[in-house]
Amino acid sequence: MRLPAAVNSLLLRSSGVLIFLILWETAPRLAWVDPYFVPPLSIVVREIWLLLETGDLSRHLLVSSWRAVTGLSLALVVALPLGIILGRWLTGLASALEPLLRLLSQINPFAMLPLFLLFFGIGETAKVAVVTWVTLWPILFYTIIATRTVDPLQIKSAAALGVSRSEMLCKVILPAAVPTIFIGIRIGASLTFFILIAAEMLGAGSGLGWLVHNSAMNYLIPRIYAGATFIVLLGFLLNRLLLYIEASLSIWQGSQSGSPVAGQSRASSWRPDRGSAVAGTAILVLVLILGALEVRRLNQEALAGASSSSSHAKHFGTPADSSDGGL
Amino acid sequence: MPTRAFVSPWSLSRWLDRSSLLLFFAAWELAPRAGGLLETFIAPPSVVLMTLWELLLSGELCDHVTISLGRAIAGFTGAALIALPLGFLLGGNFRTFERIVTPVLRFLGQVNPFSLFPLFIILFGISELSKEAMIFWVCIWPILFNTITGVKGIDPLLVKSARSMGTGVVPLFFKVILPAASPGIFTGLKMGAGTAFFMLIAAEMIGASCGLGWLVWNAQINFQIPKLFAATVVISVLGMILNMLLVTLERRLLGWLDSSPNH
Numbered sequence: 001m002r003l004p005a006a007v008n009s010l011l012l013r014s015s016g017v018l019i020f021l022i023l024w025e026t027a028p029r030l031a032w033v034d035p036y037f038v039p040p041l042s043i044v045v046r047e048i049w050l051l052l053e054t055g056d057l058s059r060h061l062l063v064s065s066w067r068a069v070t071g072l073s074l075a076l077v078v079a080l081p082l083g084i085i086l087g088r089w090l091t092g093l094a095s096a097l098e099p100l101l102r103l104l105s106q107i108n109p110f111a112m113l114p115l116f117l118l119f120f121g122i123g124e125t126a127k128v129a130v131v132t133w134v135t136l137w138p139i140l141f142y143t144i145i146a147t148r149t150v151d152p153l154q155i156k157s158a159a160a161l162g163v164s165r166s167e168m169l170c171k172v173i174l175p176a177a178v179p180t181i182f183i184g185i186r187i188g189a190s191l192t193f194f195i196l197i198a199a200e201m202l203g204a205g206s207g208l209g210w211l212v213h214n215s216a217m218n219y220l221i222p223r224i225y226a227g228a229t230f231i232v233l234l235g236f237l238l239n240r241l242l243l244y245i246e247a248s249l250s251i252w253q254g255s256q257s258g259s260p261v262a263g264q265s266r267a268s269s270w271r272p273d274r275g276s277a278v279a280g281t282a283i284l285v286l287v288l289i290l291g292a293l294e295v296r297r298l299n300q301e302a303l304a305g306a307s308s309s310s311s312h313a314k315h316f317g318t319p320a321d322s323s324d325g326g327l
Numbered sequence: 328m329p330t331r332a333f334v335s336p337w338s339l340s341r342w343l344d345r346s347s348l349l350l351f352f353a354a355w356e357l358a359p360r361a362g363g364l365l366e367t368f369i370a371p372p373s374v375v376l377m378t379l380w381e382l383l384l385s386g387e388l389c390d391h392v393t394i395s396l397g398r399a400i401a402g403f404t405g406a407a408l409i410a411l412p413l414g415f416l417l418g419g420n421f422r423t424f425e426r427i428v429t430p431v432l433r434f435l436g437q438v439n440p441f442s443l444f445p446l447f448i449i450l451f452g453i454s455e456l457s458k459e460a461m462i463f464w465v466c467i468w469p470i471l472f473n474t475i476t477g478v479k480g481i482d483p484l485l486v487k488s489a490r491s492m493g494t495g496v497v498p499l500f501f502k503v504i505l506p507a508a509s510p511g512i513f514t515g516l517k518m519g520a521g522t523a524f525f526m527l528i529a530a531e532m533i534g535a536s537c538g539l540g541w542l543v544w545n546a547q548i549n550f551q552i553p554k555l556f557a558a559t560v561v562i563s564v565l566g567m568i569l570n571m572l573l574v575t576l577e578r579r580l581l582g583w584l585d586s587s588p589n590h
Binding site for chain 2: 009014015016017019020037096097098099100103106107108109110111112113114115117118119193194195197198201202208209212213215216217219221224227228231232235236
């Protein structure tokens, strides 16, 4: 394509966003919509800035992403080995278990939410368990399918070359299964945010869901928009990060069908991509560690502040505290 | 005629297929009877069924189910009524405009409905409208995006040959564009209906005073464990029925797709 076309399309793509942002700013100012319910963009931005300055926003952001990432990694730790075993070795057991697994996965996770709250209390465990439950099923199903549908020719030729069992797993089955497994992970990640925000609204003292819910209870409308913006951002970033890791893990897929010459370019492009995969994983691990520290500090604060009313007042408005869900 | 051997519903292999389910229900029934912590937290299926029967007899269950389904249907219908024409217009007639608004629509589609729910409550109160607005918001994006993709993906050859044979605008739409775009549209409708039911439960938990989600939440607050399990079972069964209905409907409506390349 010509360069102007590329510029043109960029202009086209960004103009929509620009018009949207301008409309967001001007419509409330010109009183086309009630500025009380739809605050203009500048006020929302100022609210975000205020929240950032006090450190509130980064704290809630960190706590929410910690819950999401912890739940996701727990689900991965359980579902990946289980899926590989069920899909590859215990296929008989897999087909016997299938009706049960289908049944469990079709249970509406929101209906399970009260059960989780019942079992694990309104502590961190409940939130992480809910996220794990939700993400477990897509990852498990896609892993089973992925490992089951690896091209038999690849497995047979690898076996004919006399690879060991562990090598077969790491060098043949896993690389072939990665793209399909990642579909499951991405579905799980998008569900994570739905359920996490709902769980934080229903019973939590921190996190973005709580921030939005609390602002709504106190009629801090610009704050709702600020929280909502960051929930979108967080979901978008997690999705991007997963796409990034996926692209770098399955880099060979693109050059697989290419001519032998492609081997050279593959060798040169492999390294940086593996590096970026490591970087992406490092970000996730960093979120895990920092978030764990933050969550621990918050929980200790909540414990210490339980006696003093000043910190308890911040919990105003969560249904879990008012002990009556019907508003 | 079916060539497959007839399998009696009472044959052994049929039951072996479901052995995991049977085992699961047996464990569910027996575990609470063992006593201890499980007894207080888990209601066995027999108790759940009895509670369901009581709820059914008192008419309470029917009320909640009707209310929940009514909300889901209202939100879904509203979303379909707006998203389908809009999708046809954006995918068919206004391609440039579609390219301009797509990033904005994608962004809006990413907005988590739960973060908007407090706004809906503030705007519409805790009336039915706030729940319906939430379902509407959840449904509109998959329907819109899939309609746009479906309409854009129509083979231009089909449209051109129909035009060259002198088809008018209205027959062109109903006989060529609509059937050709129907797989995409149906995917959107299916996704929308699935998420509608999914989100409805959560919406009813957060801000409602009736409906299935409220039933679950209220049972948890009041520590009525059998009722909690009963409501969860009802929600899951309803979800599964909805799923099956959609799959059957898809097979009935789009069955011609599979057979068309063969003749």
